Amino acid sequence: MHIPDGFIPFWQCAIYYIILIVALYFASKWARNNLDEKRIPLLAVLAAGIFAIMSMNMPIPFGTSGHMVGGALVAIIFCAPEAAVLVFTVVLLIQALIFGDGGITALGANVLNMAIIGGFVGLYTFKGLKGKIGIYASAGIGAWLATVIAALACAIEMAIAGTFPLNVGIASMVTYHIFIGIIEAVLTVIVIMALEKFRPDLLAWNKNKIAEGGE
Known part of the structure; x- marks a missing residue:
């Protein structure tokens, strides 16, 4: 899903950079208000894990590359797409x-797809389904949908850029990520289950529950 240099015209890249700058502004405000000594290490560990899973990619015919993402995972754990923006800006830059x-x-387009779109889709799918089907199922569905929608956004951006037609992009990018998203969903559920069992205090919804006087 990484878009390399040369796939998008410079003027379109500039638009995505403007979106990135705005997103980083809100992400920095979120970080100042929400990150503490317990959650900064968690963010760093997630960044390292995401770096690793995104490094295991495969070429996609007529596309860019296929790999797991992790934007939904970060956004769900912190209940904030801003966390995903911070993580992915650093990881993708490196x-x-x-x-x-x-x-x-x-870079702007890649952060838009994996962190902003992926984070929002994953988090709000999770929030919308959590009360109906539970934490783990909703996290898995959110992660899968975030992966697929991010791949679709990537295909649309490259179609707008004239890199290749939209139908070709959907056939290559989205089809591959439908299956990659299943692995991402399983991984997301495993990580959240582990945190729920061993460090529930690091999960944002548990933090909010404690602050409101819940158990």
Whole structure:
């Protein structure tokens, strides 16, 4: 799902960079108000894990690459897409600069797809379903849907850029990520189950519950 340099015209990259700058502004405000000494290490561990899973990618015919993402996982754990924006800006920048995975000019588009779109879709799917089907099922569905919608957004962006037609992008990007999303859903549920069992205080919805006087 990494878009490399040259796949999107510079003027379109500039638009995505403006979106990134605005997102980073809100993410920095969120970090100042919400990150403490317990949650900063968790954010760092998630960043390292996401770096690892995104490094295991495969080429997609007529597309960019296929891999797990993790934007939904970060957003769900912190109940904030802003957390995903912070993590993915750092991870994608390092991957582009050091490993040549993705591009500097396409950084804004990549953060938009994986962190902003993926984070929002994953979190609000989770919030909408949590009371109906439970934490784990809603987290899994949110992670799967976030992966698929992020891949669709990537295909649309490259169709707008004229890189390849939308039907080709959907056939290659979305189809692959439908299956990749299943693995992402399982991984997301495993991580949340582990935190719920061993460190429930690090999960934002538990923190909110404690603050409201719940159990």
